[in-house]
Amino acid sequence: QVQLVESGGGLVQSGGSLRLSCAGSDRTFTSVGMGWFRQAPGKEREFVAARSWSGYSTYYADSVKGRFTISRDNAKNTMYLQMNSLKPEDTAVYYCAARASGSYYSPLSYDIWGQGTQVTVSS
Secondary structure (H helix, E strand, C coil): CCCEEEECCEEEECCCCEEEEEEECCHHHHHCCEEEEEECCCCCCEEEEEECCCCCCEEECCCCCCCEEEEEEHHHCEEEEEECCCCHHHCEEEEEEEECCCCCCCHHHEEEECCCEEEEEEC
16 A cells, blocks of 8 residues: 655745655555645645646645645655745645545545644744
């Protein structure tokens, strides 16, 4: 089974940037759609961005459009989330996930999850 490990989180000032990485443990990583979600304390897990396995389609939450970019390097079994112009409201634990089927926007469509990485944006 594919295992996913996120890294790259940390503390950054408002307006700063971070790049999250999600490393997959298996070559099957390259044949599935992948997504990023986040969860802030006391809130539900929410969709951030996703990318189809082919890379032809990408999806973003309205709150991050123009600021975040999802990409993947299939040769390295790694997906990335470049986050620019960060805001305090972006503070959350960020998770990467592998999609099984269904809507890219719903966490219910994903069956494999990483452990999460904390992103904290100070004002």
